[in-house]
Amino acid sequence: MAVSLIQKYNVPGPRYTSYPTVPYWKENSFTPNLWLKSLIETYSATNKTEGISLYIHLPFCESLCTFCGCHKRITKRHEVEHPYIEAVIKEWNLYCDILPERPNIKEIHLGGGTPTFFSPENLKYLISSILAISNVEENYEFSFEGHPNNTSKEHLQTLYDLGFRRVSFGVQDYSDKVQHAIHRIQPFHNVAKVTLWAKEIGYTSISHDLVFGLPFQTLDDVLDTIDKTNALHPDRLAFYSYAHVPWIKGNGQRGFKDEDVPKDDEKRKLYEQGKLQLSKHGFVEIGMDHFALKSDSMYQSFKEGNLHRNFMGYTTTNTKVMIGLGVSSISDSWNAFAQNEKVLEDYYARLDKNEIPVFKGHILSEEDLVIRQHILNIMCQFETNWNNEHLQFTELTEVIDSLYEMQQDGLLELQENKLIVTEKGKPFVRNICMAFDLHLKRKAPERQLFSMTI
Incomplete structure (x- = not known):
């Protein structure tokens, strides 16, 4: 029997948000001082011409989604918000003290975790504090990830008033069975509500994140989710392959059995048929797992050859410097990568010593x-x-x-x-x-x- 392409090429492999990938970083030859030297060199050469990007990791979630591979801290205690924001602001101030000139920010992205775990007031305080000691580039792009269940109209309006024009909502799948398996219960009307609010307020690019290959997911589930998504007319979509990596993420991805997860040709059919359905609705594939309408800026960037990929995923802004703030964030000076402490208490401890909380990285050859x-x-x-x-x-x-x-x-x-x-x-x-x-x-x-x- 002939071996299918799926069987032939379905092997473990990186997603290439960086090269070298994190497991191949040469940590023994890396020091925080080497990172800062590389950062300052690239920053000095590019800050005035292209600006910099900021990724801010906001790690808290009220409940655990069992498909998630992000660094997060599960809690319902919202008193954790203010100390964390103060820490991120302090980290930004430490960077600004080292950088040779006032930063020109081209891009800000709030990721997590759940950024909308934080109150609108605290998010306003965070962004206002960062912008108070920075310049904002022309044609900047500010974006954030919103959870449909807890993103309020006030969240959307507050961030819009601060310059945010892009928002991404995590949808995953609308099947009740799949949602219960991944512990992410969010009815269609919750997603519709926040999407329509964003349109009403004036967001120019709204994205929905969909995932194929989830436990118990069928082809009908995928096609139904895509059709429901299209009814809300987002501007772009991520259509990700579920990464089943329980050996890394532990019990968080053991809420179901391995045999409950679609594999090989069955999983690829979900992707192929899903992609065909997206095409019927006018979405064009512009990069691995990403699709956009021709009216969206990411499609335009793809056609013009300006699309970029880094630890934030695909972006339309191609800056060589990306500074990651917050626990576990990764920074990029083009010639070096640096990752912050991944344990929250260690992150706080380093900042208490007035140290930039980098703990590992790689200097590129x-x-x-x-x-x-x-x-x-x-x-x-x-x-x-x-x-x-x-x-x-x-x-x-x-x-x-x-x-x-x-x-x-x-x-x-x-x-x-x-x-x-x-x-x-x-x-x-x-x-x-x-x-x-x-x-x-x-x-x-x-x-x-x-x-x-x-």
Whole structure:
């Protein structure tokens, strides 16, 4: 019996929000001082020309969603809000004391956790405090993630008044059975309410996050969720593959059995049929797992070749400096990555000592920078090339040789000094990136670190 493409290519693989991926960071050669040196160098060269991005991690959630792989702290005690915001503001002040000139902010994204766990008043205090010692770039983009169950009209209005024009609502799936399995109960009318409020207030880009491959999820569930989503006319969508990684996230993803999760060809059918349904509704695939209407800025960015990908996911703003604030946040100076303390108490302790709370990271080599660019090109434009000398590397011939089988399978086209991902190959874009991942090639992980690519 012939082996299907799903069976052939369904292997553990990274999602490539960075290269090198976190498990391959060389922590032994990293120090916080090296991170700050790299940050200041890139910042000095780019702050005035392109500005910087800020990612702010707001970790608290009132309940645990069992599909979630984010760093979070489950609590119903809202008195945790103010001390955390004070800590984030202090961290920003520590950075501003070190940076050589007043920062020009191009992008802010509030992620989590649940950003709308925090009251509108506290979010206003947080953003106002950050902007008070910063400049805002022309054509800035401020966005946040909202939970449909606790995002109020006041949340939306307060953040809009502060300059936010993008909001993303986590939907996942509308099936009652699936919602109970992942412990995320949110009726359609809750999502409809917050979406319509956002439109009424004036948000220019509204996104819904959908997930395929969830426990007990059927094809009818996926198609029903997409149709209901389309009825609300969001501007863009994320259509993610559920990452079943209970060996990393522990009991949070053990609320159901492994056999309850769709796998292989069954899971790929959810994606393929879901993507077809999205296309019927006018959504265009613009990157791995992401779709947008042609009227949305992310589609325009994709068509113009300006789409970017970093630890925040896909963005229309391409800044080389991204500073992550808050527990577990990751920062990027293009030449270096740095991650904050992942335990909340450790994060607070470092700030109490007036230390920027970075605890690990990676300084990119010249080779890393070349491979990073190829992977970004494939992830953001579905193609890459090595016409220029600066995009060539020692093991390029071996990498090209490893791609021939994918070309025979119809996943990509190899032209002279160029690779193009085919329509058939878009579901396998992680596998194509893995062919360039020299760290992964040189040292396969001894245990499973990544979710399955399919």
